Amino acid sequence: KYPESYDKIFSNYPFGLRGSDLDECRHELQDHFGLDSSYISRCSSDWLFNAIIIRSLKETGKAVAIMTNGAAFNKPDMYMRQYFAENGYIEAVINLPPALFIETAIPTTMIVFSHNNTTIRLVNAENSFSKESRRLNTLSEDNIRFILDCLKNGGDNTIDVSMADMREHDYNLMASHYLEKPVVENGVCFGDVIKNIARGSQVKPELLESIKSVMPSNYRFISLANVSNGSIDIEEGQQYITELPKALEKFVVPENSIVLSKMASSTFRSAVVNSDNDHSIIATGNLYIIEIDESKADPYYIQAFFDSIAGEAALSYASGGTAIKTISVEAVKSILIPLPPLEEQKVIAQKYQAALDEYAVLKRKMKKVLERKRTLLDSETNI
Template sequence: MTVDFYGWLVYHILVIQIKDIDILKGGNVLKNINLLELKKIDTTKVACTLLDALIGLTDVMHIHLKSIACAYVINKMQTTMQYSNMEEFIEKADLSNDQKEIISQNAFDCWDIIVSNLSKFTSFELLAFILFNNPLLGGKNGSMSTPSELLNLALSILNIKDTDEVLELCSGKGNFIVEATTNGCISNYTGIELNITEIMIAKLRASIIKENYNYILHDALDYRLDKKADKIFANYPFMMRSPAINSYKKQLEKTTNLPKDIIRRASSDWLFNLSIMDQLKKDGKAVVLMTYGSTWNNTDEKIRQYFIESGYIESVVSLAPRLFEEMSIPVSLVVLSHNNKSVRLVDAKNLFKSERKKNILTQENINDILGMLDKDSELSTTKTIKELSENEFVLNASRYFEVLPTIENGVAFGTVIKNITRGSQLRASDLDEYKSSIPTNFKYLMLSNINDGVIALDNEDQYLKEIPEKLEKYCIKNNMIVLSKTGMPAFKSAVAQIDDKTKVVANGNLFVIELDENKINPFFIQAFFASNVGEMSLKSIYTGAAIPTITLDKLKKMIIPLPTLKEQEHIAQKYAAAMDELILLNRKVVKTKNRMKHIFEEEE
């Protein structure tokens, strides 16, 4: 009685004014099913059962497709006439040519599995499993699916109408259009996808929700439809590096007016964006998900300039990290359209709910982001093309919310630098070859040897047999500043105190800075770097979210204080005295720890 009541309840929740009972008897198109309710169904039982049965019959790259093909056949078989074998099913069942081909290729050897699982699942469970990604199959075929909440955010921005021509580049398994249909966004849709496995899943899904959705197996970069689209969505592969990308760049050099240096330097993210703008109607809108770094890095500055000055960028949302289960780095959502005179930037890095494996956007987070896209707030700002040009055309919102410290008598750091270099990019195998097991006058300085403004040069693993001539230029001289290039978790700096008999080679993660001591005292600048104001100044010039990094150009442009040498000397002496005190305290700590290790043995 309980089971019957549950079935009756689910039936009436999911089915709205059923006019054609065949939709629940293995029919093709779900005309009257409430997909929002279908999406809530737990499909773990279906996923576990089919995964267990299929292990060994296929590789990990195809198990998702094979399980969906089996579920598709099971759903048809449960509610229509029985068939004696797969050949008969493919011949007599109500299937399109596409469906016959996909099932023949992916479920033909699974007849026993299909028959053994008849009547184990409801049609609703099977349909939910086919249409919506199950967490157990998250990355089984090596692909990266767009999270449902990001699709909902994109759909809210796109505001798809029934008459819109919708294009999706790199359409994958069809998650976008399934989500769109679930939310009532019905349209004329075309998806472009190069992965045959994913496009087969997408076609099976499309056959359930709307048969005239169109999928094209092709490289999304260079395929062009006959007509332009009203709305475009793309979650393309991030930062692709392949011969195909280089080939496409050469093609662009011939077919566009873009300068060759812009095309050659551009990352694949922006190449996809070029393709999108080429296919977007003048009054259309596109939403793309792209790498965080592409919105601020030096490599893409010229292509960002082109997009901004062409009026193609409407808004950029900096999203939280770990929204994708398959990767931890943050991404940016970029809204593309025509004739934009300014760009709205939204800092949504801290808008998320943390779960065990990943972060998610709640509906409240989505509503907050949509609100900030409509008007400026504490976390959103609108910048003109001129303002963006003054900031290297950076499209990272946090850049424009930084509170820069007030520095009196400030000058660009580069004006007091005599020479600045990166340390040696020495490979680990080469370093092992040069290492010495006994103390020598030759040493190798790594980032881990710098702590609290003090350089430790007495570790056993720092000694080298010699310093080859090719590494001489990386040697640190007395009173030089060493500064870490990356800030994980914070930037490190110190004044090198090296005698004439010792030679020290710096690691490649360090800047080695020789100052003009007629203008600035090294201990004064180190005192500045160690201060709260100095930390804020370093943070204001770094780029990158996952790994904060300082570029040489920005370091030279950073504003530092430059009082008189007499004032500098006063601060420098106080800092040097404090540093000496710290060194003595560290030595006492080491001695005390060593004594503590031997107390037990001494008492025995």
């Protein structure tokens, strides 16, 4: 069933297969390779096909397969990437452009298998394509020559990654992850200045609807939609709730904590929550609640970093996903942040708060201007 006699293999297998039909394949591969059952049961079909390829490849052979980008970095496939990398099966990985296939526009990855590899050559070819039509890209002869040259000679779009580096980065096989790493001088792990980090409440919509209030109360909730441009906007509708159910108590945001979006809508959103003493704010939806150790870092300084170009790059680098970027708790903790002495942080923090105050004033003025513009005709005529 699994001949072990091929010198060369090419596989363009189907993407995203699911279902019990794969269970027999998982069990056979688990027994053959001695894989951990809990990990192979969660891995994508891409790595099941890849395992079959390795099983069918001669010791001196070479194989090429096309897989989804997600299989190159996602968490469920990390164990399989580890197994393949540590056993020297991966020779090279080429991250290809999107829309190369008629049936799907997703970007894909070409992976080259052979035996006894001690490093892995990663090539970022995501922007090396020719436009065939509005919805379809293609690889021209020049594009192919560029990719082959990267594989043979290296270059700016290429990096050779050791097993030690792979271990530090969850065996990520995306070239951009290593080539575009943000440089932070004298950086420290964000986790070193975090007192606590928790996910916002995934409260059921029907529960929230049942306790919403049109009248002011001591409790308000915020969701991702309320976090914008480094500030919390809860003026519209106020978002009051009549009571604080026990299930929501642990999601009250401590004063001066940062809320950070779990997903990026173009970029990740964040803001310092600084409410008055009359209100408790509950974070819901896809938000992290991050309580800062203020003996080490000023929350507004951290927010100023997240709001900067360098901060956006750091969050993007730590995230995963293609169509929609997401960031895990561990990835948040691993972000490198510049951390000058606390007094220097406070100077920057004060300037950032002043900028936020100015933004709030301008936003109120803009709201009045828009309202005046909208009602101008009514006020000037009898229509």
